[in-house]
Amino acid sequence: MSDFPLFIDGQFSEAASGDTFDTNDPSTGVHIGTVAQAGPEDAVRALTAARAAFEDRRWAGKRGSERSRVLAAIGKGIRDRAAELAELEARDSGATLAKAKGADVGGAATWFRTMAEYAPLLDEPEALPQTIAPGPSYNYLRREPVGVCSAIIPWNFPLQMAAWKISMALAAGNSIVLKPAPETPATAVKLAEIIAEAGVPNGVVSIIPGPGPGTGEELVTNPLVDKVAFTGSTEVGRQIGRMAAATVKKVTLELGGKSAQIVLDDADLDLAVDGAAYAIFFHAGQVCTAGSRLLLPDALHDEFVERLVARARDIVVGPALRQGVTMGPLVSQTQLDTVLGYIDAGRKEGATLVTGGARLTGDGLDDGYFVAPTVFTDVTPDMTIVREEIFGPVLTVQRYGDVDEAVALANDSEYGLAGGVWGTPARAMDVAARLRTGTVWVNDYHLLSPKYPFGGYKQSGNGREHGWLGLLEYTEAKHVHVGLDPRRASKRWFDMTVPHPRP
Numbered sequence: 001m002s003d004f005p006l007f008i009d010g011q012f013s014e015a016a017s018g019d020t021f022d023t024n025d026p027s028t029g030v031h032i033g034t035v036a037q038a039g040p041e042d043a044v045r046a047l048t049a050a051r052a053a054f055e056d057r058r059w060a061g062k063r064g065s066e067r068s069r070v071l072a073a074i075g076k077g078i079r080d081r082a083a084e085l086a087e088l089e090a091r092d093s094g095a096t097l098a099k100a101k102g103a104d105v106g107g108a109a110t111w112f113r114t115m116a117e118y119a120p121l122l123d124e125p126e127a128l129p130q131t132i133a134p135g136p137s138y139n140y141l142r143r144e145p146v147g148v149c150s151a152i153i154p155w156n157f158p159l160q161m162a163a164w165k166i167s168m169a170l171a172a173g174n175s176i177v178l179k180p181a182p183e184t185p186a187t188a189v190k191l192a193e194i195i196a197e198a199g200v201p202n203g204v205v206s207i208i209p210g211p212g213p214g215t216g217e218e219l220v221t222n223p224l225v226d227k228v229a230f231t232g233s234t235e236v237g238r239q240i241g242r243m244a245a246a247t248v249k250k251v252t253l254e255l256g257g258k259s260a261q262i263v264l265d266d267a268d269l270d271l272a273v274d275g276a277a278y279a280i281f282f283h284a285g286q287v288c289t290a291g292s293r294l295l296l297p298d299a300l301h302d303e304f305v306e307r308l309v310a311r312a313r314d315i316v317v318g319p320a321l322r323q324g325v326t327m328g329p330l331v332s333q334t335q336l337d338t339v340l341g342y343i344d345a346g347r348k349e350g351a352t353l354v355t356g357g358a359r360l361t362g363d364g365l366d367d368g369y370f371v372a373p374t375v376f377t378d379v380t381p382d383m384t385i386v387r388e389e390i391f392g393p394v395l396t397v398q399r400y401g402d403v404d405e406a407v408a409l410a411n412d413s414e415y416g417l418a419g420g421v422w423g424t425p426a427r428a429m430d431v432a433a434r435l436r437t438g439t440v441w442v443n444d445y446h447l448l449s450p451k452y453p454f455g456g457y458k459q460s461g462n463g464r465e466h467g468w469l470g471l472l473e474y475t476e477a478k479h480v481h482v483g484l485d486p487r488r489a490s491k492r493w494f495d496m497t498v499p500h501p502r503p
């Protein structure tokens with residue numbers, strides 16, 4: 001048996017083809033395990049099981065309060081195995097242990113626990129005003145599960161993103177088939193063990209790792225699927241939107257970002273310098289909300305850059321599990337090549353490299369994908385490194401004259417995922433109102449909560465995840481009208497037997 005098998009219809013199994021692939025540690029290149037590689041036929045098997053589970057209502061038919069107990073048990077199962085999961089996540093994805101514990105494992109448990117609170121809220125129909133027709137009627141709104149969901153996720157927050165999709169789908173009564181990213185399949189398979197033990201009925205959740213577009217495309221095009229929830233790049237998001245349109249599936253897309261951080265001239269610099277460094281260098285910049293464009297007022301520019309560069313040089317880059325390391329590797333050779341390519345483009349297009357800018361080797365780093373925290377100044381809005389999502393530890397710094405210019409620069413992007421403003425709250429909130437992004441943090445950064453909606457404006461996505469709005473994306477809304485006046489004379493129907501008078 002593979003170290004990380006498929007989980008379909010409540011059973012662990014190999015792929016139908018028998019194919020496997022390897023998952024490795026991006027800090028060291030060390031082999032972690034073999035993974036069953038799901039092909040399209042495995043996707044069909046998982047979707048068929050999901051459909052059967054949905055149709056016989058073994059999960060959808062439960063009260064929200066019953067689903068809640070199972071969701072809470074999954075949350076507890078994650079907490080009980082937190083140490084093991086965090087270490088595995090650190091090894092499989094290159095997350096530092098602090099990030100793996102706090103964001104991935106802690107986040108995953110929190111999402112299940114919170115969705116356990118939300119699930120019962122869907123039980124009670126919402127009363128609506130009666131219709132304008134004469135005679136009394138009772139009108140109400142039912143929030144019903146969409147049906148079979150498929151979820152495709154990237155490699156930067158593997159367990160947390162699996163938890164986002166599965167917890168919300170389950171809270172609303174759906175079945176779900178999840179495909180983890182091929183770079184980071186390990187913890188999703190462990191989550192399958194926890195889900196099986198928590199009492200989720202067979203078929204309701206399947207988890208099928210595997211690289212290769214064939215499997216992902218099956219999840220997006222198969223008519224058994226009602227909704228696709230995708231997190232990943234804008235490019236793949238566009239393809240998914242197109243493919244899903246053929247069968248008019250519901251689609252939520254959480255895509256890329258190029259988030260700006262605006263430092264106002266009244267910002268607390270101790271806070272803003274640390275915050276700006278955290279915003280871009282957390283998880284080596286492999287975060288969709290990474291604050292990758294820093295906008296500084298002319299008067300503060302030089303001092304701020306000097307202090308930020310000092311912070312960047314204090315970051316301890318190294319293997320995720322090494323004591324004292326504060327920034328790990330990039331996830332793969334491909335990602336390393338991409339990021340170094342962008343750094344090269346920055347240099348060639350005339351930006352000034354003030355720190356970093358290279359792969360780090362020596363001292364046990366040779367077999368990993370390490371890049372030094374990198375800062376470019378003297379950038380212009382048309383440069384590749386300002387326009388495109390790099391998904392690495394690379395910050396661009398732009399100057400601005402007045403706040404109008406700062407807002408215009410921040411909004412000059414095809415993306416609109418998130419942003420930050422550093423300054424006194426009253427002024428910062430005015431700026432926040434003018435940013436065209438789904439999230440704005442004032443004097444903080446990277447804070448996501450299962451209770452707050454998250455998603456993108458513009459080409460950063462469609463729909464929202466998390467909170468009540470996010471949960472509603474996993475539901476269909478059904479209006480039920482109950483006429484309460486039985487008298488035929490009370491009805492204002494169009495008479496179907498009497499011809500209309502000529503106009």
Ligand code: NAP
Pocket residue numbers: 152153154155156157179180181182210211212213215216217220231232233234236237239240254255256257287288389391417460461
């Ligand atoms: P990606 O290339 O878009 O891949 C994401 C997932 O989609 C993977 O599981 C991939 O697996 C699958 N996939 C690729 N092509 C597909 C297709 N044609 N049909 C179906 N599935 C397909 O992104 P990535 O490189 O893994 O992750 C980095 C990107 O994700 C960044 O651009 C980042 O901004 C974005 N991201 C966004 C958020 C957010 O919340 N907005 C969060 C994290 C990351 P296969 O290759 O096996 O098909």
Ligand code: MG
Pocket residue numbers: 023024025026091092093183184185
């Ligand atoms: Mg790996």
